[in-house]
Amino acid sequence: MKRILLASTLILVSLISNSQNFEVETLKLSGETNKRINLVILSEGYQSSEFDKFKTDATSFMTDMFTQSPFKEYTNYFNVYIIKVPSNESGSDHPGTASDVSEPASPITTADTYFNTSYDSFGTHRLLYSSDYATISTVLANNFPEYDQSIVLVNSDVYGGSGGTFPFTSTGTSANEIAIHELGHSMFDLKDEYYPGDALAAEAINMTQETNPSLVKWKNWIGTNNIGIYPYASSGNAANWNRPHQTCKMRYLGYDFCAVCKEGMIEKIHDLVAPIDSYNPVSNTLEPNTFPVNFGLNLIKPVPNTLESTWTLNSNNVANNVDELALEASDFNEGENTLTAVVFDNSPMLKIDNHNTIHASTVTWKINYSSLGIEDMTTKENSFNIEMYPNPTENTINFTFKNRNNSTLKIEIATIDGKIINSTSVANLETKSIDISPLQSGIYLANFYTDNAFVGSKKIVKQ
Numbered sequence: 001m002k003r004i005l006l007a008s009t010l011i012l013v014s015l016i017s018n019s020q021n022f023e024v025e026t027l028k029l030s031g032e033t034n035k036r037i038n039l040v041i042l043s044e045g046y047q048s049s050e051f052d053k054f055k056t057d058a059t060s061f062m063t064d065m066f067t068q069s070p071f072k073e074y075t076n077y078f079n080v081y082i083i084k085v086p087s088n089e090s091g092s093d094h095p096g097t098a099s100d101v102s103e104p105a106s107p108i109t110t111a112d113t114y115f116n117t118s119y120d121s122f123g124t125h126r127l128l129y130s131s132d133y134a135t136i137s138t139v140l141a142n143n144f145p146e147y148d149q150s151i152v153l154v155n156s157d158v159y160g161g162s163g164g165t166f167p168f169t170s171t172g173t174s175a176n177e178i179a180i181h182e183l184g185h186s187m188f189d190l191k192d193e194y195y196p197g198d199a200l201a202a203e204a205i206n207m208t209q210e211t212n213p214s215l216v217k218w219k220n221w222i223g224t225n226n227i228g229i230y231p232y233a234s235s236g237n238a239a240n241w242n243r244p245h246q247t248c249k250m251r252y253l254g255y256d257f258c259a260v261c262k263e264g265m266i267e268k269i270h271d272l273v274a275p276i277d278s279y280n281p282v283s284n285t286l287e288p289n290t291f292p293v294n295f296g297l298n299l300i301k302p303v304p305n306t307l308e309s310t311w312t313l314n315s316n317n318v319a320n321n322v323d324e325l326a327l328e329a330s331d332f333n334e335g336e337n338t339l340t341a342v343v344f345d346n347s348p349m350l351k352i353d354n355h356n357t358i359h360a361s362t363v364t365w366k367i368n369y370s371s372l373g374i375e376d377m378t379t380k381e382n383s384f385n386i387e388m389y390p391n392p393t394e395n396t397i398n399f400t401f402k403n404r405n406n407s408t409l410k411i412e413i414a415t416i417d418g419k420i421i422n423s424t425s426v427a428n429l430e431t432k433s434i435d436i437s438p439l440q441s442g443i444y445l446a447n448f449y450t451d452n453a454f455v456g457s458k459k460i461v462k463q
């Protein structure tokens with residue numbers, strides 16, 4: 001599994017001087033660490049004698065998290081672990097120096113804790129934070145280097161938390177809600193849907209200065225699920241910025257993430273985890289001359305399952321939406337055969353017909369067949385990310401292609417009734433522009449193929 005924080009993890013390896021090992025316990029195991037998003041909860045302000053409480057608090061957070069959409073639907077994509085980091089004293093610092101409340105808003109405290117967290121950070125009472133990222137990184141690198149996202153759980157019942165690379169949350173009222181909101185920032189790059197201040201205002205999944213409903217990045221959602229273009233305020237700089245919803249969790253705790261945020265979160269999950277957990281046969285376990293041969297996919301299914309699959313044998317569609325396919329000897333041609341299974345997520349939370357990226361995963365079996373039976377077989381797994389933009393467009397349309405196996409993408413631009421107008425190839429990590437200015441206005445299709453297999457299709461609106 002790809003690492004969200006790869007860069008910082010690598011840099012900080014050199015900072016490790018005292019390599020302390022702490023107990024790691026698994027709270028939720030969905031699959032192998034390299035095939036899942038690994039969320040790691042660190043204890044802060046818990047003494048060793050309080051580790052049972054830590055586990056209870058962490059479990060409460062986790063249970064809450066997976067009752068909420070889209071974590072609920074994508075629960076099988078996550079593993080959760082706790083690292084029991086002991087502090088000398090319980091709680092966290094509260095110096096009483098905040099300027100946004102009349103202090104002491106909660107009792108003044110000082111606690112000797114492992115990560116040295118404190119309330120009143122940046123003059124704000126509820127901002128529970130530590131700047132000691134080096135220590136957090138070291139603990140993660142020494143104890144769970146495969147982590148994708150961590151969260152620091154602070155043993156204090158005073159309301160508070162913060163986002164950033166390493167989000168922090170307390171155990172106080174609404175703590176789980178704060179933690180899930182902070183994960184929205186840290187893991188999914190969401191912005192606050194209350195005005196976060198001029199310094200933090202920026203274009204993001206759920207924040208924009210665009211006010212044209214046909215151009216705004218969440219245009220496909222306008223008019224559904226109460227998604228619109230809502231200014232953050234009626235005056236001042238905040239009035240120049242817009243959010244997609246009035247009561248998203250990125251604005252108010254206790255509400256769901258809005259449809260735009262959910263879509264962005266699922267896109268990120270897809271970036272990190274391919275839905276194919278395993279497949280069979282892999283070449284070295286094949287029993288060549290026993291028919292039928294069963295080909296199978298073991299998928300990481302959302303709940304409810306929104307994965308769909310397309311099976312292609314030698315350019316013919318042979319099955320859809322099945323996990324197993326049995327092929328007889330008579331199904332194969334003499335010589336080389338290609339069987340491909342393409343898996344994609346057709347979740348209604350993605351507006352997949354229009355959204356900007358196609359994620360697809362494939363398994364390809366190359367089967368060499370003769371009158372003696374299957375003589376040889378090789379297999380390959382791949383994951384794709386195809387971006388197409390802008391859309392609608394008048395002149396050029398761009399395609400960016402990323403995949404795990406360095407394959408090349410073939411793109412066909414076709415009319416809606418299937419006549420091919422243009423065909424080109426895009427290498428891995430390449431962006432290619434196609435000039436469609438000579439075409440008449442209307443709807444066209446971009447069809448995508450790799451390794452001779454169809455992997456998806458998107459509508460192009462030519463203006």
Ligand SMILES: [Zn+2]
Nearest residue numbers: 206248258261
């Ligand atoms: Zn939102």
